[in-house]
Structure formats: C-alpha cells, structure tokens
Amino acid sequence: MKKNRLGSSELFVSEIGLGCMSLGTDESNAIALIHEALDRGVNFLDTADLYDAGTNEEIVGKALEGRRDQVILATKVGNRRILGQDGWSWDPSKAYILSAAKDSLRRLGTDYIDLYQLHGGTIEDPIDDTIEAFEQLKKEGVIREYGISSIRPNVIREYVSRSSISSVMNQYSIVDRRGEEAVFPLLQEHRISVIARGPLASGVLAANREPAKGVLDYELDELHDLRRKLQELETSERCLTQLAIRYSLAHPAVAVAIPGASSREQLLQNLAAADIPELSTAEVELIRSFSKANQYTVHR
Template sequence: MKRNRLGKSELYVSEIGLGCMSLGKDKGKAAALIHEAMDKGINFLDTADLYDEGLNEEIVGEAVRGRRSDVVIATKVGNRWEPGKEGWSWDPSKAYIKSAVKDSLRRLQTDYIDLYQLHGGTLEDPIPETIEAFEELKQEGLIRYYGISSIRPNVIREYAERSNIVSVMSQYSILDRRPEEQVLPLLAEKGISLIARGPVAKGILTEAGAAKEAKGYLDYDKKELAALRAALSEAGGNSRGLAHRAIRYALANPAVATVIPGASSLEQLLHNIAAGDAEELTAAELEAIRRLSKSNRYEQHR
C-alpha cells in the first residue's frame, strides 16, 4: 500500500489507516482485525484514551505486541475521565497531558507514542502551556511528534502558527467539504498533513448507505442525500464503487496523508483496504463530484 509522509515528520503512513474506535470491546475480534489490517499493508492505527475508557488503547497495545516497529500508533489526550464522576471533562493543561501520557503508554504497552494528538481544543485554552507540554514530551522521548484533532478552523490556525504540529485530524468527505475553504490551504502552506476521518460519512457514502440516509448529514436532508448518492453512482460508472470513490476523493487533496475509515467487521476492513488499489480520481471526476455536492462552510469557529 502507498505510504505518505506525515507533515514534515519522519513518519510515513499508509494512505488507508485504521480508525480503531469502531473495533468494539471484544479483544479477540478486535485484535484479529488489527492483524489483518497490518498484514494487508496498513501501518497507521488511530486510537484515543477516550475510547471505551482506555480499553481501546489496551486492545491496540496487545494486538501490536511483538510488531511495534511495524506500526505508527496515534492516540489522543485532553478528555479527562475521573472515577465517580459522570462523563468526561476537558483538560488541556500541561500537568494533565504529562500525566495522561504515562497511562496511555502503559495501556499501549510501549515506550513511546508516534503521534500524540490534542483531542479537541478551544481559543480559551492555555495554548502556550499545552504546546509546552507536547514539546517537553518530545524532548523526553515519550512521543515522537504531536498534532491536533479538531474541526475548528480558528483553533487549527493557532496551532499551525504557534506550534510544531505535523498533522491535523479532521472530518473530511464529499458530504463535509468544509476543510477545503480554509483548513486544507493553510495546512498545505505550512507543510502540515490532514488525517481525514469520516471519509464515507458514517457509511452514507457506501453501497449500503441508503439505509443511513434518514437522519440526514450536516446540511443535507434525506432527499438530498438520496439524490446525491444516485448522481454520484451514475457519474462514477462502473470503474469504482461509491465507497472507494469517496475515499479516493479525500485522498485526492495533496494535503491529506491518510484517511481513517473505521471497520467493525472483516468485510468492512477488506473493502476499505481495497480502496488503496482503486485508481485515483481524474481531474474531470473530481470536478464532477464538486459540482454535484455542496461546498460546505464552517459557520462557527472561523
């Protein structure tokens, strides 16, 4: 599978990664999916301390034991869970980040994290302190690089200007083209990579996606989704399925290093991996997709 450089780092990640959040809590099943992904060329695994209260990190750690050097592990920090309290609280403080990384390292059974990502962020955060925490973790050898997971252009802009982030994880698909307006041009200018999550838009942009249209998606209602799916299928011909065209659309932007569709079954995983063998979209195909879909804009956090 093709690998792309992640920002200006020394990390090269498979263009199709594995979003581990959807693996579930069955350790045996989840490990089998991770092993299959690795055997088929995926080397980028994305998890977070938030997922299943740390269990997801444990699953990833156990699955890659003995093969640690074969993978790029990305995890996230900033959402604090405290026993006895309901839900998570946001904590981007230096003290918490430097404490939480130790728990993630233990759960992942590793001495270092390849990519440590701030899991959110606002302009009200102590941003210089947060950046300082990541920089110190780099100096201590506990993390190799850091990034941010955010859909807020104003927050992304702050970190792109003030820190050494190598990546931004953000939602990006044919149904959510918001990053095209501000975020992707900024990242291209700064040499920062986008990690595109949600490339098939909760499964709507798959062959079986008609069943998922009812709730709509962003500023698309059910009828608009049905019409768009039909138009995309007609315009695409028989060269690729809808899901593969959706994944290739996200990868067509040069600032995108990898896409991380989730997979909860072997069938889904193999279908995602096959997108790596699908032909890249032509300029004409990209233009047709842009013409058929909405050029969404961020209404908040600009």
C-alpha cells in the same frame, strides 16, 4: 500500499489507515481486524484514551504485541475522567497531558507514541501550556510527533502559528468539505498534513448502506439524490465506498484517510480503495459539482 510523509516529519503513513474507534470491545474480533489491516499494508492506527474508557487502547496494544515496529501509532489526549463523576471533562493543561501520556503508554504496552494528538480544543484553552507539554514529551522521547484533532479553524490557526504540529485530524468527506475552504490551504502552506477522518461520513457514503437520516447540510432526500449521482461513477473496479475514500485522498493536503471498520467485510471494502487508480482532476471536479461546498459558520 502507498505511503505519504506526515507533514515535514520522518513519519511515513499508509494512505489508508485504520480508525480504531469502531472496532468495539470484542477483543478477538478487534485484534483480528487490526492484524488483517496490517497484513494488507496498513501501518497507521489511530486510537484515543477516550474510546471505550481506555479499553480501545488496551486492545490496540495487545494486537501490536510483536508487531510494534510495523506501525505508526497515534492516540489522543485532553478528555479527562474524574473519579466519582459521570462522563469526561476537558483538560488541555500541561500537567494533565504529561500524566495522561504515561497512562496511554501503559495501556498501549509501548514506551513511545508516534503521534500524540490533542483531542479537541477551544480558543480559550491555555494553548502555550498545552504546546509546552507536547514539546517536553517529544524532547523526552515519549512521543515522536504531535498534532491536533480539531474542526475549528480559529484553533487550528493558533497551533499552526505557535507550535510544530505535524498534522491536523479533520472531518473530511464528500458531504463535509468545510476544510477545503477554511483550513487545508493554510496547512499546505506550512507543510502540515491532514488526517481525514470520517471519509464515509458514518456510513452515509458506504456502498450497500442507505442513510436513515440527514447529516450536516444535507436532508435525507438530498443524501439519496447525491448517492444516486455518485453511483453513476461506480465501475466494475470501484464501488461508492472506494470512490468516497479516494475523494478524501485526492486533496493534496491529505496524507492519510482513516475509515473505521467493525467487520472484516467493511475493512476489506475500505482497503480496496488503495488498489484502484487515483481520481482524475475531472472526476474530482464532477464530484464537487454534485455536492455542496460547505463552509464553517462558527469558530472561523
């Protein structure tokens, strides 16, 4: 599978990775899916301490026993569980990040994290404090690179100007093109890669699945109309799923797309996008003519 450099780092990631959030808590099924992905050329796995209250990291760690050196492993931090309270609270403080990194290492069964990402963020955060934590972890060899997972342009701009992030994980698909206008040109200028999450928009753009409700700027009937137009671009070599993934990969700012999968069928359908030709400029423009050039209206 084709590999791309992540930002200006020494990390080279498969153009299609595996978003592990969708794997579920059935350990044997999840591990089998991870192993299949690795066997088929995937080397980028993305998890988070938030997913299934840490269980996802534990499963990923077990799947990587004996194969850690084959993987660029990414996880996230910032959502804190407080004993005796329901849910999570947001904590981007230096002290918490340093502590949470140790917990993630333990659950993942490794002594380093390739890409450590802030799992959210607001403009009111102690950003310099957060950056100090990541820089310290990098200096200590606990992490190799760091990035943020955010869809807020105002937050992204602060990290671009004040830190040495290698990547920004951003929601990006045919139905969510907000990054094209507000974020991607800035990241390209600074040699920071986009990790495209949600290229299938929670299944809305997956083959053999009909959406049951609208998303973002699309009502349900608009989604059905968009799918009909996109299906006209299907060929014997590519279905809607692969078309959608290749669209996310077509933007030069994107280094890797991370569709999720909860079954082998979904995984194989996603990974087949690596085996088809890249979209031509004309095809990309045609898809853009079918869809909406959405823009951020808040946190700009």
